[in-house]
Amino acid sequence: MARIALTDLPTSTWTNWVGNQSFSPAFAATPRDEEEVAALVRQAAERGVGVRVAGAGHSFTPVVETDGVLLDLRALSGVVDTDSETKRATALAATRIHDFYEPLWKAGLALRNQGDIDTQQIAGAVATGTHGSGTRYTSLSGVVRGVRLVTATGELRDIDDSDPDLLHAAQVAVGMLGVITRLELEVTDAYRLREQVDLRSWEEVMENWDELVSQHRHFGFFWLPTEQSAALYNLDGHGERLADRCYVKVYDEVGPDVADDDTEGRRVDRCYRIFPMVYDPNFHELEYFVALERAPEALHAVRELMLASLPDSVYPLEVRTVGADEAFLSPQYKTATAVISVSGKPGTDYWSYLRSVDALLADFGARVHWGKLHFLTPERLHKNYPRADDFIALRRELDPEGVFLNNHLRPLFA
Numbered sequence: 073m074a075r076i077a078l079t080d081l082p083t084s085t086w087t088n089w090v091g092n093q094s095f096s097p098a099f100a101a102t103p104r105d106e107e108e109v110a111a112l113v114r115q116a117a118e119r120g121v122g123v124r125v126a127g128a129g130h131s132f133t134p135v136v137e138t139d140g141v142l143l144d145l146r147a148l149s150g151v152v153d154t155d156s157e158t159k160r161a162t163a164l165a166a167t168r169i170h171d172f173y174e175p176l177w178k179a180g181l182a183l184r185n186q187g188d189i190d191t192q193q194i195a196g197a198v199a200t201g202t203h204g205s206g207t208r209y210t211s212l213s214g215v216v217r218g219v220r221l222v223t224a225t226g227e228l229r230d231i232d233d234s235d236p237d238l239l240h241a242a243q244v245a246v247g248m249l250g251v252i253t254r255l256e257l258e259v260t261d262a263y264r265l266r267e268q269v270d271l272r273s274w275e276e277v278m279e280n281w282d283e284l285v286s287q288h289r290h291f292g293f294f295w296l297p298t299e300q301s302a303a304l305y306n307l308d309g310h311g312e313r314l315a316d317r318c319y320v321k322v323y324d325e326v327g328p329d330v331a332d333d334d335t336e337g338r339r340v341d342r343c344y345r346i347f348p349m350v351y352d353p354n355f356h357e358l359e360y361f362v363a364l365e366r367a368p369e370a371l372h373a374v375r376e377l378m379l380a381s382l383p384d385s386v387y388p389l390e391v392r393t394v395g396a397d398e399a400f401l402s403p404q405y406k407t408a409t410a411v412i413s414v415s416g417k418p419g420t421d422y423w424s425y426l427r428s429v430d431a432l433l434a435d436f437g438a439r440v441h442w443g444k445l446h447f448l449t450p451e452r453l454h455k456n457y458p459r460a461d462d463f464i465a466l467r468r469e470l471d472p473e474g475v476f477l478n479n480h481l482r483p484l485f486a
């Protein structure tokens with residue numbers, strides 16, 4: 073017997089963190105447990121109404137939007153199991169990334185990799201393939217070993233490596249296979265990192281690209297087109313000249329004998345204290361991925377384009393790498409990639425600049441970040457994602473009526 077009825081639910085206006093996506097669903101619900109999630113999905117499917125889940129709202133794309141039921145899973149939060157032998161951790165869908173830290177560390181464990189922020193919910197981060205840097209490590213999606221879904225019929229379904237295709241479809245699904253209620257992740261032994269941050273010329277970074285990529289656990293950099301660029305991402309230039317220079321970040325693992333250090337740019341600490349950065353919601357980001365071997369060529373071309381596009385291209389160019397995985401919609405499907413991110417300034421018309429970056433990187437067979445601005449067409453989806461058809465077939469099998477599609481995703485995945 074359902075304890076929650078769709079018809080009793082209020083509506084509300086939802087806005088994402090940066091404020092570029094806003095909509096009013098017909099019904100907004102905060103289910104208290106999996107059973108209530110299942111009951112709501114069943115009722116929505118019976119009435120022919122769509123369902124989407126809001127995570128922490130840190131995507132720039134309309135991936136949350138719905139005119140049907142919007143679910144807020146905040147009640148389904150927390151790390152529920154850790155296993156130091158098998159190196160696995162199980163968490164409920166709305167667990168924020170920073171909520172993994174203490175329970176994992178206490179069990180002698182840590183996330184294998186992390187991105188630039190830690191406020192996302194784990195299901196939201198996984199749904200879009202959220203990644204950090206380092207070719208030896210995958211995105212968060214790549215370490216998902218189990219998923220519990222409420223499917224379009226309102227049934228609970230546990231997915232694991234006994235059905236590898238379904239697992240690889242569920243690892244990056246942008247909410248299209250159903251509502252994730254819990255996830256099992258492969259984690260690793262707790263580790264500490266040394267951060268090294270320095271300013272280098274573009275030429276120096278490019279000449280040492282192979283060494284920087286291969287010799288460090290994590291390597292990434294921000295190229296700063298102008299003197300003002302660093303401040304837009306809260307990067308501390310330490311009073312140095314910044315225009316046309318690279319703010320390079322390298323993180324390497326250190327043993328327990330190395331003392332903690334809190335000197336900015338040379339910190340040594342628990343991994344989860346080193347990874348996160350601080351951003352203001354003052355940028356709208358596009359992020360594309362190119363095969364690692366084409367990275368230097370693509371990066372040179374983007375820098376030239378950015379210099380020609382100033383002042384629209386005043387935000388830093390962020391460059392990272394990510395290791396290969398098997399998820400059907402992952403930018404890293406069977407290939408390590410370089411990650412190329414650029415941003416437009418809210419309140420300005422940055423679209424022609426972002427479209428030029430898109431056109432340039434389309435020639436490199438770029439794949440997109442599902443949570444960041446992109447211009448992917450069905451043609452490019454099928455050309456650049458070898459398992460797109462397999463994903464769509466599984467999506468249709470699990471959700472033939474398209475309960476979990478929305479206006480943004482339907483043209484690509486119906």
Ligand SMILES: Cc1cc2nc3c(=O)[nH]c(=O)nc-3n(C[C@H](O)[C@H](O)[C@H](O)COP(=O)(O)OP(=O)(O)OC[C@H]3O[C@@H](n4cnc5c(N)ncnc54)[C@H](O)[C@@H]3O)c2cc1C
Pocket residue numbers: 089090124125126127128129130131132135136145165166186187188189191192193194195196197198199200201202203204246247248250251252253351441442443444
């Ligand atoms: C300041 C900033 C820094 C960022 N840094 C990085 C970075 O370093 N690396 C990177 O890769 N990305 C980064 N991102 C992007 C971000 O990680 C992704 O957009 C991520 O999806 C956001 O997670 P969220 O919890 O906010 O999910 P949301 O944006 O709320 O949702 C994302 C998608 O997941 C779906 N979803 C959420 N929960 C569920 C569920 N339980 N079941 C089914 N579907 C669900 C939603 O419907 C939506 O389709 C950054 C974004 C910002 C704003």
